[in-house]
Amino acid sequence: MSRLELLTPEGLRIDGRRANELRRITAKTSVFSQADGSAYIEQGNTKCLAAVYGPREARYRQQLQSDRALLNVEFNVAPFSTSERKKRSKNDKRSLEMATFIRQTFEPVILTKQLPKSQIDIYLQIFQHDGGVLQCCINAATMALIDAGIPMIDYVCACSAGCIDKVPVLDLNNLEESSDTPELTVAILPRTGKVNLVEMESRLHIEKLESVTELASQGCMQVHKVLDSVIRENTEYLRDRLNT
């Protein structure tokens, strides 16, 4: 089998991007009227829908926390999201782990202390899977939370970066991910630049860690720009509607 050249000597990737370029991001908020807040995001061919319910009364009494809100994340991948149809249960290990990552990312950002004895539910659904699922979910969740009007200290923007032939590469797609490229996902708070999540499951040379992390956080800032403009646009639209 031929090994594909993921990064040509001229610095182009298979999909025509350069090493430090993101895939195209399109996003939209308030896609559902049922949910309190919702968002739809496409990062290249990875497509994710987020719906936020809450703050609302906690469903189970025993989970209720008297001093803060309870955060609940459910993550689901559609069986038709990859080229080969594969049913994944909501409760399989990967999905649960992913949900935990996301919950832990948002817990310190949402001002839960202001909403005691309540529950916030974030439902995430992947429709098409082309790499970078975690970052896509975090970005979608941020937008949905903002759309729901839940108090947060900042956006949470996530982006992944990897390393192909010793060159740091931004925003891996499925093809690049699946050929043993180490992938690092970073989520940061863009205003302060604080890192909220760093996740990596493969081996990466320690010498490269710094440059890869740096590239990923630069990517986060770019993501922030896009998300921010979408949110502002939506807010303006809402304001216009209020005024009329």
Added chain:
Amino acid sequence: MPDLVYYDKTERSFFRKTRSNAIVKLVREQYLRGDIPCMSEQCPSIPPCQRVLDINTNNPKHEGLLSAHADHYVIPDMSARDKTLGGIIMRYLEILEQEELTGIILSQTIITSLQQHDKLRTYRKLRQIINDTRRNSVVFYNEVFADTRVPRLAGETASERDWRALCRMANWYSHHLGKPIVLLSEVNSTLNNNNNDDDDNQGLVTVRTMKQYIDQYWGQHTLLQNLAQVLAEAVLEDDLERIRVTSSGKKSEPAVSGYTEYKPMEELEAGIKSSRYFSGTLRCRSGTRDTGYVNGGQKLEKDILIIGSENINRAVHGDMVVVELLSENNWTTTSSKIAYGGSTEDEYEETRLTRNINTTHPTGRVIGILNRNWRSYVATIQEDTPSNGLFHLAIPLDSVIPKIRLRHHDVKLIQNQRIVVRIDSWPTSSQYPNGHYVRSLGPIHQLDTEISAILVEHGISVSQASQGFSEASLKEMPEDTVATPWKPEPNEIARRKDLRSLTVFSIDPPNCQDIDDALSIRDLDDGRIELGVHIADVSYFVKENSLTDLEARSRGTTVYLADRRFDMLPSVLSEKVCSLRGDVDRYAVSVLWTLDSKTLQVLDTWFGRTLIRSSCEMEYEQAQQLLDGESVATNLSTSLSKKLKPSVVKLATVLRAMRRQRLAKGALELESSNEVKFKIGDNHSVTDINILFLLFLYTNLTILFQNFNESEAMIMANSYVGKRIYDGFKDAAILRRHPPPNAGQFEMLVKAAESKGFPVDFSSNRALAISLERIVKNSAGDPEIARLMKTMATVAMNEAGYISSGHYVVDEYFHYGLALEFYTHFTSPIRRYADIVAHRQLLMCVEDEVAILDRQKKGTSMTQDSKVNDICDHLNLKSRESKFAQRDSTELFQSLYVLQHTTNGNPLIESGVIAEIRSNGFYVFIPRLGLKGPVFLMDKHGQPAVPLSLQSGNSDHDEEYLSNCTIDVSIPTNISVQAATLPHPIQFNLFDHVRVSLKLRKSHAHRHMVYMTLIDLEHTKVEKSIPIMSKDILMKTVMESFNNDDKEEIEDIDDIETGREVGGEKIAMSKQEIETRRQLKKSTKQQGNMYDFLEQFRKMSIAACSYVDNTTTN
């Protein structure tokens, strides 16, 4: 962070079969860009498009852009009528590879298509063309460029779309640059313009077939013309074949003797994945081209044997093949017979093969080929070919390659010559592969022809073989003539550390021209000692990516053959400006250690560029004399001797003490390296390159000059530099590693040693060194045993090689032979490219001004792991090939020696030692000539053929054989012969001394081969000192007779030159080449002083050194 520069996003979707044979649809994004550069110097945009790109990419390509001076650019196409052929790219790759063709634009369309069809080898070759900045060729990413992208229409085939894409790209280029563009295609002859809006550029884009193109643009170039002609014929033939096949509806010619068509690729891949088939590189053993083997991988843990030409099924040595196993009752054992009519092949492979004989091997058959690995072969037209007819058989020099059927209109022109041949194809209907004639090297059995043959066989480039450098690269060189000698520049003097006041001297063999290392030592004020190693500063003159640098990189190393050498650098550098001669100012890169005077601990190390003035080019002998307490050495003035003596003595004491210290520390470092050194020194025909190169210079030094141990300083310098560059560039440092051997590799040695009663412990390098030392001590009466044993140990070990540290784990950097954690090559930049890389890396580490400046100005690839790794791979290959070339040339001279001593009918009788037992005979090592050759006890049919002389003791009877005898073999230690007429069986044990008569098997298609017949066993122990004839004398005798022929040969060359027109013979030899050859001849001739000449020989022959050593110690 750049803003997004892509214009649009599209999607590419296609269907693919998965492992479980399900068909799935895959969708991939495709971003269309606006910033793909045209990569031309002539780009009309302001600023030029590649400049814009520089900001965005890490490694911009600055050199090798499409030249502004070229009158046209070429875009090759790869579509073909038949999928298996692959159009221009595949069929005419050889022409594209010719250096004359420049300005090739390779489209992404083709690259993608090559990758999809698993033509990775072709892709790599094309990449080489692109990477060679002299070729001014580039890759253009037309598929991701918004202006040139062509989507596939409904109902359009992929190849139709590809052709449209290429046309679109050609049009874009002609628009953009206003230059003529030539589209090369064999299939399509018209441009597809339906999507082109304006037609005013029509005249600029033309479509040509390869032949038309060559005729139009290269009409004067005979070599290209020839190649095009020959290749076109091959294509035509294939086409005819196909037409015949298709028109008759079935195979027109029946497949020859069991050849079968290969299975389709999908089936092979599926088979390999499910472990039903095995894949690997086919290797054949010399002389037995109908027996091959493939590494079975982890599942079988044994090699798969492939026996018989029908099972090998048209695969050639070196091809990547797919093998299917035969049923187990067909499995056989490997034969350990000495092949008839083959040269001693790679001994490492050989031992690996024979290691587990007598066990059944899986046996298989080739059912498909993943990758052909055909190269240029040297061959000779079969002797008794009828001179009429179009097709002839050529026998390759390399006996593992099958005969090649080639087409030539006049065979008389190429008969009795060594010719270069390439294989084109091998259809099932043909017994032999089809090939074509490329060029002639000259008449057979002439020294020059045979040497060129060696060079071609080992892939040594034509430019190196002709000792030439292009004019442009010579222009980069500094000037140094008698009238205007080279002088350091004032600002360089200011920049460098000035060590001219320091007493620096070099110690080399007599008449050394390229002195690349020098030493210094002095006491510092505070009682410490400063030890310095000064290496010629080649990297200052050879800037990265300059033409000289590229040429040197592709040469990789200076090649030393028995009688000549092929330099890596132009002689103005290697012999003049870089050579650290006495009494002139020279640039150097120095390593200075500050040592504690008592403990000799290294307190501080300094690296950097310096300016030195060597006080003296000392010879070993002179240094030795000074060391021995003489106040004045031969040929040295009194004052100079006085000046040098304290330094020399001091240096010797310090180095000796340091060595002792290291040994005491338990590291046993030098001990182990010494061991290996001697081993290598003992048998020049050791194939293992191993430590050879590093020992190449050190052996000479240590052995000839043992007290002094200059090598200690060099090893130290190399290891410190290795450590330093590793600290500087953790993931891209060029290091030299020597992996430790595993137990299986020592099996032969252990058995052999046990037969003589020595235990061998190879658990660590230290233990091994100790056991070998014990063998040396205990076999003092018979030095050959220890010598052979060490050779076996060396062969058993792994090869040392260059690595880029990023490609290996930290604990794999270890150098087993030297027992050093870090090692690199730093001390011989004049003759090894690896050292130049190490120099550059070191200088960047220590932030040398000039190095940093160069880096800023031009960028560097010396710190990129992938680039360094590519260089390492290339250098490993080159040093290996040059080693083989060396060995071959030695064999050539040995056979010449034997030829000269047997022509008058006198037998050449030598005594030797049995070095290896095989099932039909044994190998005998003759220490006097440094020669290892086979003695057969059975003839080709397996019948015993034991010479009668064993019984009678009369050497005249060595052609007559004992009757009715049986032979009992127990490998690897004993072979015994029993016969009715013998009172008791004759035993041949490993390491027994025998007397043999040397003979030459003459051959037309191969080099003459030395073989031996047995005279008798030497039961009496040999007298202690065999009269040893050094290699030098051997060379001398050979060369003396050659000198007589010299005149004739010069005339021969003249003949060739004039005879070109006369005979219509197309000898592809440029005037320049002839000139250099003639000069070479003259220089050989003029060397009335044989010593000069022998000096050259010394460089290649380590064996010689050990002999000298022996004679001195005896």
